[in-house]
Structure formats: structure tokens, C-alpha cells
Amino acid sequence: xxxxxxxxxxxxxxxxxxxxxxxxxxxxxxSLETEEGFAAHRAWEAELAADRWSVVHWPTAYxxxxxxxxxxxxxxxxxxxxxxxxRVGQNxxxxxxxxxxxxxxxxxxxxxxxxxxCGEVVWAQAWxxxxxxxxxxxxxxxxxxxxxxxxxxxxxxxxxxAAFADRAxxxxxxxxxxxxxxxxxxxxxxxxRAPGVTVRPIGRLDGRPAFAELFLDDVFVPDEDVIGAxxxxxxxxxxxxxxxxxxxxxxxxxxxAAADRLLGLWxxxxxxxxxxxxxxxxxxxxxxxxxxxxxxxSRFLQGTPIGPEASLNKVFWSEYDIALHETALDLLxxxxxxADTGWSEGYVFSLAGPIYAGxxxxxxxxxxxxxxxxxxxxx
Numbered sequence: 480x481x482x483x484x485x486x487x488x489x490x491x492x493x494x495x496x497x498x499x500x501x502x503x504x505x506x507x508x509x510s511l512e513t514e515e516g517f518a519a520h521r522a523w524e525a526e527l528a529a530d531r532w533s534v535v536h537w538p539t540a541y542x543x544x545x546x547x548x549x550x551x552x553x554x555x556x557x558x559x560x561x562x563x564x565x566r567v568g569q570n571x572x573x574x575x576x577x578x579x580x581x582x583x584x585x586x587x588x589x590x591x592x593x594x595x596x597c598g599e600v601v602w603a604q605a606w607x608x609x610x611x612x613x614x615x616x617x618x619x620x621x622x623x624x625x626x627x628x629x630x631x632x633x634x635x636x637x638x639x640x641a642a643f644a645d646r647a648x649x650x651x652x653x654x655x656x657x658x659x660x661x662x663x664x665x666x667x668x669x670x671x672r673a674p675g676v677t678v679r680p681i682g683r684l685d686g687r688p689a690f691a692e693l694f695l696d697d698v699f700v701p702d703e704d705v706i707g708a709x710x711x712x713x714x715x716x717x718x719x720x721x722x723x724x725x726x727x728x729x730x731x732x733x734x735x736a737a738a739d740r741l742l743g744l745w746x747x748x749x750x751x752x753x754x755x756x757x758x759x760x761x762x763x764x765x766x767x768x769x770x771x772x773x774x775x776x777s778r779f780l781q782g783t784p785i786g787p788e789a790s791l792n793k794v795f796w797s798e799y800d801i802a803l804h805e806t807a808l809d810l811l812x813x814x815x816x817x818a819d820t821g822w823s824e825g826y827v828f829s830l831a832g833p834i835y836a837g838x839x840x841x842x843x844x845x846x847x848x849x850x851x852x853x854x855x856x857x858x
Contacts, residue, residue, distance in 0.1 A: 484553070488549070488550060488553060491546065491550050491553060491554075492553050492556075492557060495532070495535075495553070495554050495557045495558075496557050496561070498530060498532060499557055499558065499561040499563055500561065502526060503561050503562060503563045503564075504523075504564065507564070508520055508523065508564045510687055511564075511565060511567045512642075512683070512687035512688060512689045513687060514643060517567060517601075517643040520564055520565065520566075520567035520598075521567055521568075521598040521601060522598070523564050523567075523598075524566070524567060524568050524596075524597060524598025524601075525597050525598050525599075528542055528596050528597035528598065529597075531543060531544050532544075532554070533568070533572070533596050533597065533598075534572055534576070534596045535550060535551055535554045536548055536550070536551035537576070537592065537596065540589075541588065541589075541592035541593055541596060542592065542593050542596030542597065543596070547780075548776045548779070548780060549776065551730075552730065552731065552732070552772070552773070552776065554732075555730035555731070555732035555733070556730075556731070556732035556735060556736075557732070558732060559730075559732040559733050559735070559736035559737075560732070560735075560736050560739070562736075567598065567601055567640065568595060568596075568598055568601055568602070570601075570602045570603060570604045570639055570640055570644075571595040571600070571601065571602035572595065572596070574602075574604060574648075575591075575595070575602055575648050575668075576592060576595065577718070578648075578666075578706060578715060578718055579591060579592065579706065581715075581718050582666075582706050582707040582715045582718060583706050583707075586703065587703070587704075587706070591668070600645045600646055601640060601643070601644045601645050601646075602640070602644060602645070602646050602647060602648060603638045603639060603640045603641035603644040603646070603647040603648075603671065603691070603693075604638060604639050604640070604647070604648065604649070605635040605638045605641065605647040605648065605649035605669075605693055606618075606635070606638075606649050606650060606716075607635065607636050607637045607638070608620060608633065608634060608635055608636060609634060609636055614841075615650065615716070616659075616660040616661040616664075616713070617660055618633075618650060618651075618652060618664070619633060619652060620632065620633025620634065620635065620649075620650075620651050620652065620695065621633055621651060621652050621653070621655070622651035622652065622653040622665050622667060622700075623653075624653075625699070627701060627702060628699055628700050628701040628702050628704075629651075629653070629665070629667065629699070629700045629702075629705070630697045630698065630699060630700075631651055631667065631669060631675075631695045631697070631698040631699075631700055632695055632696060632697055632698075633651070633695050634692065634693065634694055634695070635647075635649060635692065635693040635695070636681075636690075636692045636693075637681070637690045637835075638690055638691050638692070638693055639689070639690060639835075641671065641678055641680075641690065641691035641693060642678065642680040642681075642688035642689075642690070642691045643688075644671060645670070645671060645672070646668060646669065646670050646671055647668070647669055647671055647693065648666070648667070648668045648669075648706070649666075649667065649669075650664050650665070650666055650667075650712045650713070650716050651664065651665055651667055651712070652664055652665075653665040653709055653710060653712075654710050661713040662710070662713070663710050664710070664711075664712035664713050664716070665705060665709045665710060665711075665712045666705070666706040666707055666711075666712035666715040666716060667700050667704055667705055667706070668700070668704040668706065669695075669698060669700045669704065671693070673698050673699065673700075674698070674699075675695060675696040675697050675698040675699075676693065676694070676695060676696075676698055677693070677694040677695075677696075678691050678692075678693060679691060679692040679693075679694065684827070718784075729796045729800075730772070731765070731768055731769035731772045731773075734764070734765040734768055734769075734796065734799065734800070734803070735765045735766075735769060737761075737765070737800075737803055737825075738761045738762045738764070738765035738803065740807075741758055741761050741762075741803060741806060741807050741810075742758060742761075742762060744807055744810055744811070744822075745758045745810060748810050751810070754806060754809060754810055757802070757806040757809070758806060760802070761799075761802070761803045761806060764795075764799045764802075764803070765799075767795075768792075768795060768796060768799065771791075771792060771795070772792065775788065775789075775792065786849075787845050787846065787849040787850050788850065790837075790842035790843075790845040790846050790850075791846060791850070793836055793837065793839070793842050794833075794839050794842050794843065794846070796832070797829075797832030797833045797836075797839060798832075798833065798839070800829040800832050801826070801829045801830060801832065801833075803829075804822060804825050804826035804829045805826065807822040807825075807826075808822055808823065808826055
């Protein structure tokens with residue numbers, strides 16, 4: 480990818496910056512882990528979509544600007560630099576949508592993507608189970624064939640956004656007794672308000688329901704909501720995971736903006752020499768992550784699928800995020816816990832980074848076995 484921006488790219492950046500300057504709320508929205516905040520963030524998604532800023536890289540037929548991946552990266556830089564709200568629709572936009580583009584039907588894309596783009600339908604990710612988190616292939620929730628579709632039974636847990644979301648997507652075992660655990664799985668979408676679905680919110684340390692458990696009791700799903708071929712869900716899911724870990728879950732703009740904030744904080748605090756190296760590391764890390772992501776995007780645009788290299792990205796950003804927030808809290812001292820600066824909440828959230836989207840232990844196994852060619856040893 481040519482990192483030099485063309486005049487058209489810069490015009491796009493200027494348009495995005497002007498729109499964000501005119502529309503980003505002057506006060507932070509309530510936490511999206513509350514009913515009030517969820518509704519406010521859903522309204523923000525609609526405001527973005529009204530001017531086609533919610534999914535700039537999608538085709539125009541589905542609500543985007545057909546701007547392409549490089550300009551999505553530009554938009555993300557402007558979005559985070561503007562201090563715009565977190566995206567309540569990110570599970571759908573960043574995980575399900577790429578899966579539908581790769582494996583869905585045209586009917587599914589036309590039906591699912593437009594309401595996703597404007598926040599009318601917000602999606603939860605329903606992958607993990609009580610005994611199947613990082614070891615996703617050991618899941619036991621079932622999909623049983625019935626007339627016109629499937630009946631889902633089982634339990635999902637740690638389902639992001641499920642407390643207030645409308646629909647979910649996940650993997651189900653449709654062919655029990657296969658020779659290998661990742662065979663015989665089917666990828667389905669389902670309605671969280673359908674008969675047989677029970678949603679039980681899980682509170683974080685602050686009591687807010689960032690996740691939920693889902694209990695499924697013969698929940699009917701029509702054939703039209705199967706993504707890819709029945710029994711081939713693992714292949715479809717790995718496409719989702721690759722996008723999540725390697726490209727879309729954490730854009731460079733998020734860390735570039737955070738590193739700039741950290742630099743500003745360090746300067747406000749008198750530029751203490753004791754933190755100079757840590758601040759420099761944060762700035763270098765943000766830039767390195769930006770370049771690595773651009774390289775991944777470049778390979779993707781040339782037709783190379785996002786492969787196990789995504790695990791390198793995931794380990795890097797999740798550990799970088801913690802270090803950046805620790806440096807900020809060191810600079811703030813006691814104020815970091817007492818004042819609502821955003822750094823403390825960001826630090827707590829960063830601690831989950833090495834766990835979600837596949838634990839870093841699993842990512843290191845993938846790096847060792849699939850990139851370095853080392854023998855399997857941990858499992």
C-alpha cells in the first residue's frame with residue numbers, strides 16, 4: 480500500500496473531519512453498557528448512517544461510501560482524534576459483515592447489512608460457551624435439522640452486547656460424532672427475542688452488563704439464516720476471527736489518538752523524565768501498529784487472506800493497550816483513580832484485551848505452530 484495520501488484522500492479526510500467537528504456530541508454519551516447509553520449510542524449510529532459515515536468502506540448499496548480499506552483507516556484516524564463515541568454496532572460491522580461479504584448470499588447481505596449500518600439492528604457475538612471459550616472447537620450447543628430450518632439448544636456465555644442487542648451470530652454443532660471437533664459445525668444468525676431464548680445479563684465489576692449468558696431451548700432458525708454451507712461453520716468462523724484479530728477490531732486510529740493524549744498528559748504534568756521512555760514507547764508503538772496494519776491491509780487488497788499473522792497483531796495491540804494506560808495512570812498518580820479522566824476506565828477495559836478475541840496464550844500457540852513451524856507442545 481502506498482502510504483502517501485492522494486489529493487482525493489486528503490479531501491476525504493477533510494470532509495470527515497468537518498462532519499465529525501459538527502456532529503460529535505459535546506458531552507460524552509452515557510455508557511453503552513446501560514439501557515440509556517445503549518439507546519444513545521444506537522441513535523449515534525443512525526446519525527452517522529444518515530450521512531453514510533457509519534460504514535464508509537462498504538458498497539453504497541448497503542449504506543456505505545464504497546471508500547475502500549485505505550480510506551476506512553483514514554476515517555478511523557479522524558474518528559478517534561475527534562473523540563467520537565464508541566461504536567455499539569461494532570460486533571456487526573467489524574465481525575459479521577466481513578463474514579457475510581465473504582460467505583453470505585446476496586439475499587443475506589441485502590437483508591442484514593442496511594439495518595446493521597444504521598443501528599436499527601444491533602448484533603451480539605455468541606461464540607463462547609461455559610466449556611468452550613478459547614478452545615472454540617469444543618463447543619456443545621446444538622443445531623438440529625427441522626422442517627424449513629434448525630432448532631438451537633444450549634448455552635452461550637460472555638456474549639458481548641447481548642444484554643440489549645437485537646440479534647446474535649454463532650457456531651453450533653450440527654453433526655455430532657465427527658472425527659475432529661472443528662468438523663460438523665454450522666454458522667447461524669438468530670433473533671435474541673425469539674421464543675426459547677433467555678438472556679441473562681452478566682455484570683462487570685461496576686455492575687454494568689457488558690455481557691450476557693444466552694440459554695437456547697429449541698429456538699427455531701430458518702434456513703435463510705445459515706451462513707455458508709451447513710457443517711462448514713469452522714471455515715466461516717475462521718474468516719470472522721481473522722478479521723477480528725488482524726484488521727478491524729482495533730484500528731490504528733484508536734491507538735494513535737490515545738498516544739497523542741498520553742503525550743499531552745505528560746507535557747501537562749511537566750514532562751517528568753521518569754516517564755519519558757514509557758511515553759516514547761507508546762508513541763513508537765502506535766506508529767508501529769499503524770504500519771503493521773497498513774501492511775496487513777495491503778496484503779489483503781492484493782488478494783491474500785488474513786491468515787495466522789493476525790495473531791501477531793492481536794498480541795501486540797492487547798499488550799500495548801495495557802502498557803499505554805499504565806503509563807497514563809502513573810502520570811496521574813492518585814488522581815487517576817479519583818477523577819473521571821477516562822484513563823482509569825480505559826485501563827480496566829484494556830485488561831480484558833489479552834483474553835477476548837482468543838486469549839493471547841492461544842495466539843502464541845498459533846504463532847509458534849503456524850508461523851514459526853514449532854511442534855505442538857502446550858495442548
